[in-house]
Amino acid sequence: xxxxxITLSRHFVVQSAVISxxxxxxxxxxxxxxxxxxxxxxxPPASLFAHGALLEYTFTPGITVHALxxxxxxxxxxxxxxxxxxxxxxxxxxxxxxEDGRFSxxxxxxLTGTWSIQxxxxxxxxxxxxxLDQDEPAQALQPMAPGFNTGQRWxxxxxxxxxxxxxxxxxxxxxxxxxxx
Amino acid sequence: xxxxxxxxxxxxxxxxxxxxxxxxxxxxxTLQFFANGEELATEGFLAPKLTKDGWTLTFSHIFVNxxxxxxxxxxxxxxxxxxxxxxxxxxVALEGTHVVDLVMDAGDExxxxxxxxxxxxxxxxxxxxWKMAKANGGPLAGYSMxxxxxxxxxxxxxxxxxxxxEERTYRCGEFVGDExxxxxxxxxxxxxxxxxxxxxxxxxxxxxxxxxxxVDALGFAPFSDGAKKHDLKLKGLHIGHAGEGHCxxxxx
Numbered sequence: 001x002x003x004x005x006i007t008l009s010r011h012f013v014v015q016s017a018v019i020s021x022x023x024x025x026x027x028x029x030x031x032x033x034x035x036x037x038x039x040x041x042x043x044p045p046a047s048l049f050a051h052g053a054l055l056e057y058t059f060t061p062g063i064t065v066h067a068l069x070x071x072x073x074x075x076x077x078x079x080x081x082x083x084x085x086x087x088x089x090x091x092x093x094x095x096x097x098x099e100d101g102r103f104s105x106x107x108x109x110x111l112t113g114t115w116s117i118q119x120x121x122x123x124x125x126x127x128x129x130x131x132l133d134q135d136e137p138a139q140a141l142q143p144m145a146p147g148f149n150t151g152q153r154w155x156x157x158x159x160x161x162x163x164x165x166x167x168x169x170x171x172x173x174x175x176x177x178x179x180x181x
Numbered sequence: 182x183x184x185x186x187x188x189x190x191x192x193x194x195x196x197x198x199x200x201x202x203x204x205x206x207x208x209x210x211t212l213q214f215f216a217n218g219e220e221l222a223t224e225g226f227l228a229p230k231l232t233k234d235g236w237t238l239t240f241s242h243i244f245v246n247x248x249x250x251x252x253x254x255x256x257x258x259x260x261x262x263x264x265x266x267x268x269x270x271x272x273v274a275l276e277g278t279h280v281v282d283l284v285m286d287a288g289d290e291x292x293x294x295x296x297x298x299x300x301x302x303x304x305x306x307x308x309x310x311w312k313m314a315k316a317n318g319g320p321l322a323g324y325s326m327x328x329x330x331x332x333x334x335x336x337x338x339x340x341x342x343x344x345x346x347e348e349r350t351y352r353c354g355e356f357v358g359d360e361x362x363x364x365x366x367x368x369x370x371x372x373x374x375x376x377x378x379x380x381x382x383x384x385x386x387x388x389x390x391x392x393x394x395x396v397d398a399l400g401f402a403p404f405s406d407g408a409k410k411h412d413l414k415l416k417g418l419h420i421g422h423a424g425e426g427h428c429x430x431x432x433x
Contacts, residue, residue, distance in 0.1 A: 070262065070427075071393050088305070089361050118357055122388075123378070125357035125425030129258045 065128060067101040067119035074101030078121040085113025107132065210365040212301040213372040214250055214275050214309075215292040218243055218283030221379045223291050225330070233384025234400035240330035243283040244321050245377065247295060248314040249350070250275040252363070252373050255308035259354040264429035267308050267352055273301040278314060280321055283377060292374060306363035307355040309373045309423055312433075314348055325349075326413070332401055341404050343413040348433040351375070351421035358424035376422040382415065 067075035077096050080103040084092035097103045097119065107115055115130045225239035226232050253259070253269035275296045286293040313325040321327055326345040331338060356362040356374055365371035384398030397418060404411045421428045 069393070083361065089364050116355075116361075118361075120357060120425055123380070123425055124427075127258075127355050127357055127426065 062104055062106045063115070063117075063130065064102055064104040065097075065117050065119065067097050067103070067121070067126065069124065074099070075119055075121045075124070076101060078103075078119045081118045081120075082107075083116040083118070084108065084111045085115060086111050088114075088116060209300040210303055210367060210369040210371065211297055211299050212252055212273055212306060212365055213297040213370065214252070214295045215372055215374045216245065216247065216281045216283060216295050216377070217292040217374050218287070218377045218379060219291050222283045222377070223287050226379075226383060226385075229387040230380075231386040232401045233386055233388075233390070233395045233398055234402045235334055235386055236383075236401040236405070237333045238330060238383065238401065240284045240328060242285060242327065242329045243377075243379075244280060244324075244327040245283060246278060246280050246314050246316040246321055246325050247311050247375065248278040249310070249312040250279070250295065250375070251310050252298075252301070252306040253308035253310070254302075254304045254306055255354070259308040259352065261352065261354050261427050261429045264352065264431075267310060269308065271302045271304055273298045273306070278316070280316060280319065295375070301365055303365050303367045303369070306365060306371065306373055308353060309356075309375065310350060310352040311375055311421075312348065312350045313421075315346060326415070328413070332405065334401075334405075337405070339405050340408040341401075342408070342410045343404060344410060345413040345415050347415055349415075349421075350431045350433070351428040352431070353421070353423035353428035354426055356424040357426035362424075374424060376424055377420050378422050379420070381418045381420050382413075 065080070067078045067080070069075060075097060076099045078101060080095050080097055081091045082093040082105055083090070084107070093105055095103055095105070101119075103117075103119075109132070112133050113131065115132060116127055117130070118127045119125060221230070222240055222243050226237060227239075228237065231237055251272055251274045253267045254271040255267050256270045257268065259267050275298050277296070279295050281293050281295055283291075283293060315325050316322050324344050324346050325348055328343040329341065331340050333339075358374075363371055363373050380398065381394055382399055384395040384400050385392075388395055390396075399414075399418070404413075416432055419427060419430060421430065
């Protein structure tokens with residue numbers, strides 16, 4: 001039985017800039033912000049600072065185990081028991097594998113050490129031990145599917161651009177009022 | 182005054198040694214070793230759990246001769262599929278050779294206490310190995326496993342005697358079952374189990390015929406030709422387990 005990992009956490013923080021008082025600067029800033037947000041919108045799941053707000057996105061970690069007989073036949077509906085490192089004699093989670101013998105769960109990352117997973121079916125059983133501190137190979141730390149699709153990213157970018165233009169127009173109008181009281 | 186200095190120094194050294202020894206014992210616990218033929222040994226192959234070829238079996242004795250029984254704090258955890266020696270940070274051996282009757286010694290509960298090792302270092306014993314050795318004397322002399330009992334099918338009754346003289350060593354990872362075993366705390370008690378799956382010898386009628394265990398199993402038909410002493414060839418059959426966990430087998 002081989003463990004399969006799908007993990008982990010990444011953070012991206014993009015900060016906005018302060019808009020200056022001159023019209024040209026406003027336009028430059030608008031272009032800059034447009035570029036910045038357009039690029040950031042194309043970056044996979046991210047945290048965004050926009051007008052002081054923080055939008056944070058964190059990948060959730062997970063482990064998928066695949067229970068198989070040594071003939072390669074999947075152990076369908078096998079009883080799965082997960083033991084956490086802090087109390088290895090008591091089950092932390094129980095469940096059943098699917099028809100393909102797979103079972104997924106999200107471990108508590110605060111509990112570092114060896115996680116043990118047991119699969120049993122009709123008198124046959126196996127255990128696998130996963131050390132989350134040491135067994136996390138770099139190649140296994142693949143991010144999960146992106147949180148936003150391309151369409152959603154473009155919509156976000158368009159919304160941000162519209163917000164920037166609106167802000168620019170607001171300051172332009174305000175400056176005009178100050179110039180002609 | 183000076184004449185008392187040496188005896189006093191000696192007494193202090195002795196006290197220190199005794200205290201160190203006592204503290205060392207406090208860090209240890211007792212590890213028990215069980216053998217288990219499960220219900221198929223104590224109750225037999227009864228419907229619907231007949232042998233793969235439809236025989237009912239009840240056992241009067243199942244003798245096994247166990248030697249070199251060793252528990253390990255394996256690091257890393259032992260992978261029975263890969264096989265090979267067990268790498269351990271601590272290990273405890275049960276001295277001697279032990280003949281166990283998985284039927285008559287079982288009493289009400291199938292697990293049979295084989296022996297225990299005191300002063301075992303605390304820790305998690307997550308692997309076990311033992312050798313099925315030929316007995317040097319007694320009724321089992323020259324054999325590592327003997328099964329006797331009665332078989333029935335379609336009115337035919339056979340009183341069988343199956344003798345295996347093969348020697349092999351089982352190396353198993355952690356016990357797989359209803360609970361995890363082998364967690365030994367300071368001054369505590371923990372147990373490990375050597376499990377024998379008889380269905381790997383006789384097969385099971387309640388499982389598909391193409392189940393790999395049934396494909397490999399002998400069934401009872403090869404021994405059905407009357408009440409005589411049969412040679413039981415177990416090579417290639419995985420009888421030894423740790424609960425439901427499989428073991429690697431080294432044939433000697």
